[in-house]
Amino acid sequence: MIRKQIAMFSLMLGFSTSILAIDEPIQPIKPVQNINLGQVELGKKLYFDPRLSKSGFISCNSCHNLSMGGTDNLKTSIGHNWQQGPINAPTVLNSSLNVAQFWDGRAADLKAQAGGPIANPGEMAFTHTLAIDVLTSIPEYVMEFKQVFGSDKITIDEVTQAIAEFEKTLVTPNSRFDQWLLGDKQALSQDEMAGYTLFKESGCVSCHNGEAVGGNSFQKMGVVEPYKAKSPAEGLSAVTGKDADRFKFKVPTLRNVEMTYPYFHDGEAETLTEAVDVMGRLQLGKKFSDIENAQIVAFLKTLTGDQPAFLMPILPPSTDMTPAPKPFE
């Protein structure tokens, strides 16, 4: 019934029903709903506030940089005291669509994720208690938390809730591929269409599907051929304790993949060409020709959507009571 209504609606608009999103394994990104704007504005400040780190130098945005596809574009990230992170920073864009957070899925949702890096000694190297101490020393924050959450005392639960609510807004609709899904047959070139056909027919789409073109399952890295990793990361087994889950990682979203280089959980693939080649061989037992590879890459680049557009937040200043950051201790 719904399908019929959509078909009729499409005909009214002059679109062919054959290219309706409903027939495709990838769906257009839906507008965000049920957003608490107060939490979003507060969470945006917190996302950009390096005072949630021990050094006063690292914020969420340091490694999930919203100017750069929600990543740091590094193989593995730089943490407190220039420590080298163990894994590639996944994009925060469209991360609300993930089945779970982190490569190994150890956080159920964005809120559970947000507290992790703050207290990770290799990342922001702070503690939740110290972070709350900092925020509580800043009257503008105290007032804004009170306004948004109605409580007198700032809690880490509120901090992560606000950051998660901001992150929920970081979806990237309106990519050329979504325009095509929504009925604009001219949105893709012949090569891009050929790439999408290859993407579907070769089996890429069996993992990279849905609204986020991934993010909704855990899969073994190295199905047909083993993946020779330099990284010690073992993926889902670190969470479940099951040997069968070794080297299973959350399938990354391919939305904005042109911006989220380098690729894989260890960041070892520098280019899309390389990533497509490795995925074809190791996951599908298929060696794409140069032309096929280029077509798939051309398709992948149509997944770049509208990037988050917002005013750079201005952070409330510290006060005489605010504990000073300790970058060199």
Next chain:
Amino acid sequence: MIRKQIAMFSLMLGFSTSILAIDEPIQPIKPVQNINLGQVELGKKLYFDPRLSKSGFISCNSCHNLSMGGTDNLKTSIGHNWQQGPINAPTVLNSSLNVAQFWDGRAADLKAQAGGPIANPGEMAFTHTLAIDVLTSIPEYVMEFKQVFGSDKITIDEVTQAIAEFEKTLVTPNSRFDQWLLGDKQALSQDEMAGYTLFKESGCVSCHNGEAVGGNSFQKMGVVEPYKAKSPAEGLSAVTGKDADRFKFKVPTLRNVEMTYPYFHDGEAETLTEAVDVMGRLQLGKKFSDIENAQIVAFLKTLTGDQPAFLMPILPPSTDMTPAPKPFE
């Protein structure tokens, strides 16, 4: 003649002529003029682009953070490989009003300054040549440079020109003190007015004057009493080679000083209260009472102006040809 016209205009608006800006040693921030908007938009991207650093992690905004008063709010900055910088990062806000750039004035203007940190081994640790290689590998940048500068080849001269042009827009008009200067007698409280009177009558204003409330001269740190510095920085003498210029530093702007903590070239003063106390004793031979100190601090907080408001820039992605950053080499 002009003064008379202003007086008449003020009378028409119901303002008293006695508080006209023209009679004060501090002037309101003037609107920015003669701006090249193409350069500004390009410069904004470059200002936020960490690919101008060896690590791919440090941008201009890392240490001159526009969410935080144009500073990093650290005693001394964090550079490549977590090196500790030798000096406090001065604010980029209103820096176009400075007589010269850097604490020791070694750069004549913003353009001359902008190239410094990129190539400084302790800061962004890159070279101008490598930075140009990165930008040249990114077609969107090549096109934008061509559009803005009309040339096919990106040069470091254009890079620093664009960054400087963006920085020229980072003025902060409309502080409560400027509103007062412009005739709104209600803009300041009694304490703030008392603080301003003290600021003038005690002699603070002899160095902190003009549009930026500083930034227009070099003065010795420690006039009446010597300043016991832990920092080895010697200031202007490093530039002029003159012994008489030892410990002379550019007088910092006091615009937005509430946001630009900690204070002094070495960042040793954590609070405004401490900074006012030290300045009073060492520069003026005057010990402010607690009440006087608080009044001066109250006045200083009226110098916080409208912070730069702009959309977070989205950076063009690297390509297969872009040299990868080297954070851990």
